[in-house]
Amino acid sequence: MRAPQLSLIFASVSALLVAACANEEMPQASDGQALFMQNCAVCHGGDAKGAGPMAGAMSTPPPDLTLIAVRNNGAFPKAQVLSSIDGYAKSDMTGPNMPEFGALLEGDLVPYDSGDGILTPTPRKLVALSQYLESIQAAR
Numbered sequence: 637m638r639a640p641q642l643s644l645i646f647a648s649v650s651a652l653l654v655a656a657c658a659n660e661e662m663p664q665a666s667d668g669q670a671l672f673m674q675n676c677a678v679c680h681g682g683d684a685k686g687a688g689p690m691a692g693a694m695s696t697p698p699p700d701l702t703l704i705a706v707r708n709n710g711a712f713p714k715a716q717v718l719s720s721i722d723g724y725a726k727s728d729m730t731g732p733n734m735p736e737f738g739a740l741l742e743g744d745l746v747p748y749d750s751g752d753g754i755l756t757p758t759p760r761k762l763v764a765l766s767q768y769l770e771s772i773q774a775a776r
């Protein structure tokens with residue numbers, strides 16, 4: 637009786653480990669949400685709708701990021717969004733309350749298909765932000 641019980645325990649422990657690793661592999665929308673709050677909410681707002689504390693000071697108002705898909709005929713343009721975020725990461729915007737965007741390129745790369753069917757090594761934090769934005773798109 638004892639042996640089968642043990643193997644059952646082993647089986648469930650390894651299932652848990654596999655789940656934990658799978659989780660570790662790809663960034664989730666929730667990882668992106670934290671990054672969004674740190675780097676983007678000053679302009680785009682905590683709800684991403686464009687009313688962050690710095691929004692009023694901008695000549696071009698920050699767009700509502702929950703409507704990207706709606707503006708794009710219902711499809712979330714992953715590659716375009718990634719390249720916007722990449723642009724921030726490579727920019728050298730500085731000023732009071734400005735986030736340090738360069739940190740978005742730090743960390744490991746994960747294979748990410750931004751819509752062309754090819755898995756491209758992409759900075760984990762950029763993917764996390766893109767996943768988050770995709771997760772908050774409003775339906776029409």
Ligand code: HEC
Pocket residue numbers: 672675676677678679680690694696697698699701704707717720721724735765
């Ligand atoms: C200094 C204010 C500011 C910060 C900080 C900021 N943005 Fe923006 N963002 C803007 C403005 C203004 C625009 C519209 C003009 C443009 O596209 O440059 C914009 C445009 C965008 C777009 C394009 C929207 C579309 O409809 O195609 C995306 C995506 C975006 N931002 C994501 C982010 C993310 C993610 C972050 C954090 C890493 C971020 N932004 C941080 C001001 C900001």
